[in-house]
Amino acid sequence: xxxxxxxxxxxxxxxxxxxxxxxxxLGLMLSGFLVLAGRAVYLQGLHHDFLQRKGDALASxxxxxxxxxxxxxDRNGEPLAISTPVESLWANPSSVDTSAGQLKxxxxxxxxxxxxxxxxxxxxxxxxVYLKRRLPPDQAEAVAKLGIDGMxxxxxxxxxxxxxxxxxxxxxxxxxxxxxxxxxxxAYQNWLAGVPGxxxxxxxxxxxxxxxxxxxxxxxxxxxLTLSIDMRLQYLAYRELNAAVQENKAKAGAIVVLDAKTxxxxxxxxxxxxxxxxxxxxxxWQMRNHAVTDEYEPGSTMKPFTIAAAMDxxxxxxxxxxxxxxxxxxxxxxxxxxxxxxGMLTVSQVIQKSSNVGASKIALSMAPEYMWTALHNAxxxxxxxxxxxxxxxxxxxxxxxxxxxxxxxxxxxxxISVSLLQLARAYTIFTNHGVLKPxxxxxxxxxGDPGVRVFSAKSADxxxxxxxxxxxxxxTAPQAALDGYRVAGKTGTAHxxxxxxxxxxxxxxxxxxxxxxxxxxxxxxVMIDEPSAGQYYGGTVSAPVFRKVMQSALRQLxxxxxxxxxxxxxxxxxxxxxxxT
Amino acid sequence: xxRGHLFLLLLVVLxxxxxxxxxxxxxxxxxxxxQAQARQRQLEVEWGQLQLEQSxxxxxxxxxxxxxxxxxxxxxxxxxxRVVFTGKSVExxx
Numbered sequence: 001x002x003x004x005x006x007x008x009x010x011x012x013x014x015x016x017x018x019x020x021x022x023x024x025x026l027g028l029m030l031s032g033f034l035v036l037a038g039r040a041v042y043l044q045g046l047h048h049d050f051l052q053r054k055g056d057a058l059a060s061x062x063x064x065x066x067x068x069x070x071x072x073x074d075r076n077g078e079p080l081a082i083s084t085p086v087e088s089l090w091a092n093p094s095s096v097d098t099s100a101g102q103l104k105x106x107x108x109x110x111x112x113x114x115x116x117x118x119x120x121x122x123x124x125x126x127x128x129v130y131l132k133r134r135l136p137p138d139q140a141e142a143v144a145k146l147g148i149d150g151m152x153x154x155x156x157x158x159x160x161x162x163x164x165x166x167x168x169x170x171x172x173x174x175x176x177x178x179x180x181x182x183x184x185x186x187a188y189q190n191w192l193a194g195v196p197g198x199x200x201x202x203x204x205x206x207x208x209x210x211x212x213x214x215x216x217x218x219x220x221x222x223x224x225l226t227l228s229i230d231m232r233l234q235y236l237a238y239r240e241l242n243a244a245v246q247e248n249k250a251k252a253g254a255i256v257v258l259d260a261k262t263x264x265x266x267x268x269x270x271x272x273x274x275x276x277x278x279x280x281x282x283x284x285w286q287m288r289n290h291a292v293t294d295e296y297e298p299g300s301t302m303k304p305f306t307i308a309a310a311m312d313x314x315x316x317x318x319x320x321x322x323x324x325x326x327x328x329x330x331x332x333x334x335x336x337x338x339x340x341x342x343g344m345l346t347v348s349q350v351i352q353k354s355s356n357v358g359a360s361k362i363a364l365s366m367a368p369e370y371m372w373t374a375l376h377n378a379x380x381x382x383x384x385x386x387x388x389x390x391x392x393x394x395x396x397x398x399x400x401x402x403x404x405x406x407x408x409x410x411x412x413x414x415x416i417s418v419s420l421l422q423l424a425r426a427y428t429i430f431t432n433h434g435v436l437k438p439x440x441x442x443x444x445x446x447x448g449d450p451g452v453r454v455f456s457a458k459s460a461d462x463x464x465x466x467x468x469x470x471x472x473x474x475x476t477a478p479q480a481a482l483d484g485y486r487v488a489g490k491t492g493t494a495h496x497x498x499x500x501x502x503x504x505x506x507x508x509x510x511x512x513x514x515x516x517x518x519x520x521x522x523x524x525x526v527m528i529d530e531p532s533a534g535q536y537y538g539g540t541v542s543a544p545v546f547r548k549v550m551q552s553a554l555r556q557l558x559x560x561x562x563x564x565x566x567x568x569x570x571x572x573x574x575x576x577x578x579x580x581t
Numbered sequence: 582x583x584r585g586h587l588f589l590l591l592l593v594v595l596x597x598x599x600x601x602x603x604x605x606x607x608x609x610x611x612x613x614x615x616q617a618q619a620r621q622r623q624l625e626v627e628w629g630q631l632q633l634e635q636s637x638x639x640x641x642x643x644x645x646x647x648x649x650x651x652x653x654x655x656x657x658x659x660x661x662x663r664v665v666f667t668g669k670s671v672e673x674x675x
Contacts, residue, residue, distance in 0.1 A: 068625070071629075071632075078636060079632050079633065079636050082629050082632060082633050083629070084626060084629045084630050084633060085626055137630065160633050162633060162636035162637050162640060163636075163640070164640075166641075166642075209611075209612070209615050210608045210611060210612055211607075211608055211611060212611060231641070232641065235641035235642070236641075239642075483658075483660070484664070552656075560664070560666070561664055565660070565662065565664065
C-alpha cells in the first residue's frame with residue numbers, strides 16, 4: 001500500500017498546479033511585508049517627531065530648580081533675613097468631599113473658624129482657592145496627615161526677619177514673589193536674588209526621576225550679604241530711641257551709629273517702626289527711613305564745620321575773641337539772636353555756648369566760594385553712596401546766589417538741609433584728623449577707602465577740645481557726659497520750616513557726638529522730630545539717648561576708658577531704674 | 582559560519598548585555614544621587630529654619646526681658662565696675 005501511495009505515477013497526484021496560484025501567495029506575502037515596511041517608514045520617518053513627543057510626554061519632565069534668596073547677616077554673622085520654604089494650602093472646591101468631622105479637624109489645625117472654611121469651599125464652580133497661605137511647617141505637616149481629597153500643599157518661599165521692627169527700615173522687605181521692595185533688600189536685589197534653573201529628566205510611573213536628560217539652565221543661588229551692622233548696637237539704639245520718642249511725645253526719631261575710623265554703619269534705626277514679618281495694615285509713614293531719606297535743617301550741629309573752615313584760613317585760633325554783641329546782631333534787614341546772650345567769647349566758647357552771632361560773624365569773614373567748597377567737601381549737598389534707595393542729598397545752594405544773611409544763617413545750620421546719615425558722615429572728619437570717610441553698609445575687610453581730606457589735621461583736631469567743652473556743665477549738653485569716657489559732641493535745636501518761614505513751636509532736637517574723645521571709636525547721631533512733652537532742646541531731648549547708647553555700646557565693644565570712673569559708695573541693694581541698660 | 586563568526590557573535594551578545602546592565606546601574610546610581618541631593622536641599626532648609634529659630638529665641642528683647650524679669654538680673658553701672666588692664670588690651674591706651 002505504502003509503495004503505491006508514493007508512486008508518482010498515480011494519476012491522482014499528477015495535478016498540475018497552475019502557476020498563478022503560487023505567484024498569488026508569494027505576491028500576498030510580499031505585499032504584506034511591504035505594508036509593514038511602509039508602516040515602519042511612516043512611523044520612524046514621517047511621524048517620528050510626533051511620536052517622540054508623545055513618548056517624552058509619558059516620561060520626560062522639565063523640573064524647576066528653585067534658587068534660594070541669599071541670607072542677610074550682621075557683621076558677627078547673626079541672621080537678619082532668611083528665606084525659608086513654607087506651604088500654602090489650596091483646594092479645588094469642585095472635587096472636595098469632606099465630612100463635617102474632617103472639616104472641624106482642619107479648622108482647628110488652621111486656627112480658623114469652620115464657617116470661614118465652608119464659605120471658601122462653597123463656590124463649587126471654582127477650581128482653585130487658597131485656604132490659607134504660608135503655613136508654618138508644623139501646621140503644614142498636620143494638614144498633610146489629614147489627607148483630605150481635593151486639597152494640596154504648594155511650596156512657596158517666605159522671608160523672615162528675626163529682628164522684627166528693630167531693623168525694619170534698614171533691611172526693607174520683599175514682595176510675595178521674593179523681590180526686594182525697600183532698604184537693603186532692594187539695594188542689593190541682584191546680589192541676593194537667586195536665578196531659578198530647570199532641567200529635563202525622565203520620570204518613572206511613580207514619579208521618581210531615573211535619568212537626567214539635560215540641564216537646561218543651572219540654578220544660581222543668591223549670594224549672602226554681610227552688613228556692617230552690629231545687631232547688639234542696633235537693638236540698643238532702637239530701644240533707647242523708641243523710649244525717648246515715647247517719653248517726649250515726639251512724632252518721629254532717628255539714630256545713626258558709625259564706626260569713627262572706618263565709616264561703617266554699625267546701627268541705623270528709626271521710630272516709628274513696623275514689623276516686617278507681618279506688614280498687614282502698616283502705613284507708609286511707619287516705613288519712612290528718616291535717617292536716610294529725610295532732609296532737615298541741622299541747626300547748630302553745623303557750627304563745627306564753619307569753625308574748622310575758618311581756622312583753616314589761618315585768621316582764627318581757638319582763643320581768638322569774637323564780640324557776640326550781647327546775643328543780637330543785625331545783618332542787612334534781618335536780625336539774628338542767641339538763645340542765651342553773651343558778650344566777648346572765644347572761638348571755643350562760640351561752640352560751647354552755641355552762639356549764632358559768633359558763628360555768623362566768623363562765617364561772614366570768609367569768601368562765599370571758600371565756605372561753599374568746605375561744606376561741599378564735607379559731603380553736604382551730595383548723596384552718601386550707601387546704596388540706600390531714596391537716600392537724600394540734602395541741599396547746599398550755589399554760593400553765587402548767597403546773600404550775607406544766608407551765609408550767616410548757614411553757619412549755624414539754617415537755610416541748609418541734610419540727612420542725619422550725611423551729618424554723621426561729616427563728623428568722621430573730626431574723628432579722622434580732617435579726612436572725610438565714606439559711609440558704608442557693608443562689612444569692611446581690608447583697609448578700606450582712604451577718604452578725602454577736607455580740613456587740615458590741625459584745624460580738625462583743634463575742634464575736639466571745643467566739642468568736649470560742650471559736654472561740660474558750662475556747655476549745652478552736660479546730659480551727654482559718660483562715666484569713664486571723654487565725650488565730644490554738639491547739640492542742635494532747629495525750628496521746623498513751615499510755609500515759607502519757621503514754625504514757632506515745632507522743633508527738631510538733635511545731638512551728634514563721638515567717644516572716647518582721646519581716640520574716637522563711635523559716632524552717634526540722634527534726631528528727634530517734634531518733641532512735645534515740654535523739652536525741645538537737643539541737649540535735653542537727644543543727648544540722653546546718645547549717653548545711654550554710647551555708654552552701653554563702648555562697654556559691649558570693650559573700649560578702654562580714657563577718664564577715671566567715679567566710684568560712688570556701693571549701696572547694699574540696687575533698686576530703681578538701671579541707667580546703663 | 583566559521584568559528585570566528587560565532588566568536589564575534591558571542592562578543593556582540595556579551596557587550597549588548599553589558600550595555601543593559603551598565604545602563605541599569607547608571608540609573609540606580611542616579612536615583613541615589615537624586616535622593617542625596619533632595620536630602621541636601623531638605624537639610625539646607627532645615628538649617629535655615631534652625632538658624633531662624635535660634636535667632637528668634639536669642640532675640641535681644643527676649644533675653645533682656647527674661648534676664649531682668651524672671652532672673653532678677655541687672656547691669657552693673659559704672660560705679661559697680663572695675664576696669665582691669667592686662668597690658669595685652671587691643672585697645673589703644675590714651
